[in-house]
Amino acid sequence: MVSGSVxxxxxxxxxxxxxxxxxxxxxxGVVASDVSEEGLGKLAGHPxxxxxxxxxxxxxxxxxxxxxxxxxxxxxxxxVLNAGLGGAPPIEAPGAVESLDAIYAVNVRxxxxxxxxxxxxxxxxxxxxxxxxxxxxxxxxxxYTWAYNTTKAAANNLVRSxxxxxAFEGIRINAVAPGLTETPRTAGQRADPVxxxxxxxxxxxxxxxxAREQAEVIWFLASPAASYVTGVTIPVDGGLTASNGILLxxxxxxxxxx
Numbered sequence: 379m380v381s382g383s384v385x386x387x388x389x390x391x392x393x394x395x396x397x398x399x400x401x402x403x404x405x406x407g408v409v410a411s412d413v414s415e416e417g418l419g420k421l422a423g424h425p426x427x428x429x430x431x432x433x434x435x436x437x438x439x440x441x442x443x444x445x446x447x448x449x450x451x452x453x454x455x456x457x458v459l460n461a462g463l464g465g466a467p468p469i470e471a472p473g474a475v476e477s478l479d480a481i482y483a484v485n486v487r488x489x490x491x492x493x494x495x496x497x498x499x500x501x502x503x504x505x506x507x508x509x510x511x512x513x514x515x516x517x518x519x520x521x522y523t524w525a526y527n528t529t530k531a532a533a534n535n536l537v538r539s540x541x542x543x544x545a546f547e548g549i550r551i552n553a554v555a556p557g558l559t560e561t562p563r564t565a566g567q568r569a570d571p572v573x574x575x576x577x578x579x580x581x582x583x584x585x586x587x588x589a590r591e592q593a594e595v596i597w598f599l600a601s602p603a604a605s606y607v608t609g610v611t612i613p614v615d616g617g618l619t620a621s622n623g624i625l626l627x628x629x630x631x632x633x634x635x636x
Contacts, residue, residue, distance in 0.1 A: 380407035380426050383451035384600065385443045387434045387492060388461030390417025392561030393511055396589035397458050397596055402427050404597070407451035411443045412461070426451075434461035434488035440495035447499070454499035456600040459492040460511040464563075466525035478525045485529035486536065493540055497549060505548025507600040510537050511592075512553040514615045518623075530555075534611045541609030550608040552599045557615025559587040582617030582627040 384401050388394040389410035398410045398421055407426045411434070412418050418429040428450055432439030447454045463484045466477035489510055500506035515523060516530025534553060541551040558564065558577055568574045568586070578584055595614045598604055613619045621627060 380451055381405035382455035383407040383409070383447045383453055384456040384458060385409045385411065385447050385454065385496065386458040386460060387411050387443070387488070388511070389421065389429075390414040392563055393556065393559065393589045393592045393596075394458070394460040395421065396593035397460065398427060400590065400593045400597055401456075401458075401600075406455070407447070409443055409447045409450070411439065433484075434459070434492065435483040437491050437495075440488075440491040444495045444499050448502075453503045454496065454506065455503055456507045456509065457492060457496040457500070458509050458511070458596055458600065459489050460596075461488055462511060462513075464523065464526040466523075468522075469524060474525075478528070481525045481529050482532075485526070486532045489533055489536055493536075493551065497544060500549050501547055506550075507604070508540075508549065508551045509596045509599045510551070510553040511596070512537070512555045512611055514555045514557045514613055514619050517555055517611070517613065517619050537611060538609045545608050550599075550604070552604070552607060552609065553611040554592060554595050554599065555611050555613045555615065555619070556592050557581065557587060557613065557618040559589055559592055561589055579626060579629070580618065580621075580623075581615070582620065584627075584629065585616065587614065587616065 384406050386394055386397050389398050390412035398408050402408050402424045409428050410421050411430045411432045413433050415431045421427055430443055461484055463481045467474050512533045513530040515527045516534045537551050537553045592614055
């Protein structure tokens with residue numbers, strides 16, 4: 379018998395897949411949702427994980443995800459809204475606005491839809507937690523990623539505002555802001571030795587995060603251990619956003635500490 383249930387969007391790979399694995403290992407029933415049917419197939423095998431192909435930007439997909447959790451596990455205790463998109467041409471380039479619309483549909487509208495779908499089920503449980511995967515890009519500016527940064531900044535303020543609306547009902551809404559993390563999405567950056575070295579050098583801890591490390595902070599925010607935490611965005615970035623970027627952090631020799 380499961381000890382609780384959670385829905386996870388963007389569950390097929392990276393941080394989402396790490397969340398599915400972690401919550402399932404700790405006794406939760408999990409509904410894992412993603413647009414990638416192939417990716418979701420890799421999550422099969424755990425008796426308390428069910429998968430659902432769906433787009434986070436689709437209202438029906440969000441409603442179906444929550445309904446499936448309640449049907450399968452009898453309740454909903456947490457929602458991890460992890461789905462996200464990146465990439466857009468320069469603002470002046472053809473298709474830039476259309477790219478922004480597509481990214482916004484998942485990174486902002488998708489969060490609104492996820493919160494909207496999850497709140498009634500959490501309310502029926504007597505409260506619960508929603509955790510959004512934002513990004514350090516929503517806390518600072520970066521070159522060449524204007525659309526992604528814009529939507530992630532919007533996600534952070536959505537978390538603050540929605541948390542105020544539902545705090546009195548015992549529904550907590552928080553976000554994590556991952557820094558550079560080893561996921562399939564960042565494989566290209568890590569494969570370029572010059573780029574990877576330059577990026578790593580800017581991280582005070584001088585290593586990239588593992589997806590499991592992000593999932594652990596998400597677990598904390600979803601758990602009773604964070605019962606008095608709501609409306610916050612926690613950077614999980616090895617100290618990256620602690621710096622204003624003018625000076626490089628100190629370096630050292632040997633393996634980075636863990």
